[in-house]
Amino acid sequence: MAQRAVFLDRDNTIISDPGYLSDPDAVRLLPGAAEAIRRLNQAGYVVVVATNQSGVARGRITEQQLAAIHQRLREMLLEQGARIDALYYCPYLPGVDATVPRFRKDSPLRKPEPGMLLRAAEEMDLALAASWMIGDSARDVTAGRRAGCRTILVRQSGAGQTSGAMAEDGCQPDFAAASLGEAVDIVLSPPIVDAPPPSATDTEPHSARAAPSVSADERANDALTATLADLRDLLRRIERRERQDDFSVARLLATLAQMLALAATGWGVAMLVAGRAATDWLLLAAVLQLMVLAVLAMSRR
Numbered sequence: 001m002a003q004r005a006v007f008l009d010r011d012n013t014i015i016s017d018p019g020y021l022s023d024p025d026a027v028r029l030l031p032g033a034a035e036a037i038r039r040l041n042q043a044g045y046v047v048v049v050a051t052n053q054s055g056v057a058r059g060r061i062t063e064q065q066l067a068a069i070h071q072r073l074r075e076m077l078l079e080q081g082a083r084i085d086a087l088y089y090c091p092y093l094p095g096v097d098a099t100v101p102r103f104r105k106d107s108p109l110r111k112p113e114p115g116m117l118l119r120a121a122e123e124m125d126l127a128l129a130a131s132w133m134i135g136d137s138a139r140d141v142t143a144g145r146r147a148g149c150r151t152i153l154v155r156q157s158g159a160g161q162t163s164g165a166m167a168e169d170g171c172q173p174d175f176a177a178a179s180l181g182e183a184v185d186i187v188l189s190p191p192i193v194d195a196p197p198p199s200a201t202d203t204e205p206h207s208a209r210a211a212p213s214v215s216a217d218e219r220a221n222d223a224l225t226a227t228l229a230d231l232r233d234l235l236r237r238i239e240r241r242e243r244q245d246d247f248s249v250a251r252l253l254a255t256l257a258q259m260l261a262l263a264a265t266g267w268g269v270a271m272l273v274a275g276r277a278a279t280d281w282l283l284l285a286a287v288l289q290l291m292v293l294a295v296l297a298m299s300r301r
Contacts, residue, residue, distance in 0.1 A: 009135030056091035
């Protein structure tokens with residue numbers, strides 16, 4: 001059965017962002033970040049980091065340096081009993097700001113596109129409808145919504161965007177939180193309080209203190225959505241198994257026989273060119289070719 005996941009942005013969500021971080025020794029966990037991730041681990045969520053890293057395309061940092069930074073991040077979290085299950089990053093950037101040619105392109109992996117989340121769901125068997133995306137920017141929220149996840153905007157002190165900016169970006173998170181720890185509170189216990197219906201001009205995301213009431217119909221709809229997501233993931237797994245089953249022993253034998261038939265034919269032709277008798281080799285090639293046809297016909301049946 002597909003697993004629930006929490007997707008996390010990296011900079012200004014888990015660690016502080018000095019701007020194009022390139023030194024592993026400069027990694028600084030935000031207060032409470034390790035504890036928040038540890039609580040997700042204990043609750044059974046798969047924790048996946050999905051981060052844009054255009055510094056690679058800009059020539060500010062190499063992929064080797066980035067790997068060292070992410071290794072240091074994992075180590076610092078493990079020291080506090082927290083674990084990242086997977087980490088995806090997008091090094092690509094379109095336009096003239098990308099000074100490294102092989103990384104100068106638009107990519108479906110780059111947030112606000114949902115490519116990193118979709119790839120993680122495919123590779124790790126994740127139920128996106130039962131998962132969350134937590135980040136500090138509009139692109140994080142948009143990527144999460146496009147992937148079908150619930151979303152939380154983290155507004156760290158001195159970071160993030162105003163609700164007006166979020167609305168201009170055409171994105172609306174499901175909830176807002178002041179820190180990763182508060183966001184995890186929402187994930188583990190989504191708030192249910194009575195609240196008046198929002199007005200047509202209301203652009204404020206729900207906070208942990210003013211969440212919309214959730215009716216029985218909405219809860220049933222959420223359960224149905226999660227069930228359909230599980231069914232979709234099951235069908236994908238069945239399709240992958242069927243593709244794998246196509247490579248059968250019969251097809252392997254047919255391939256080997258075909259290679260031998262070609263070799264025998266080639267040897268027979270070479271002998272004819274040399275003026276030597278080649279009847280035996282050509283007859284062997286014909287027999288092998290008949291065996292290939294027979295095996296393929298039997299495998300189709």
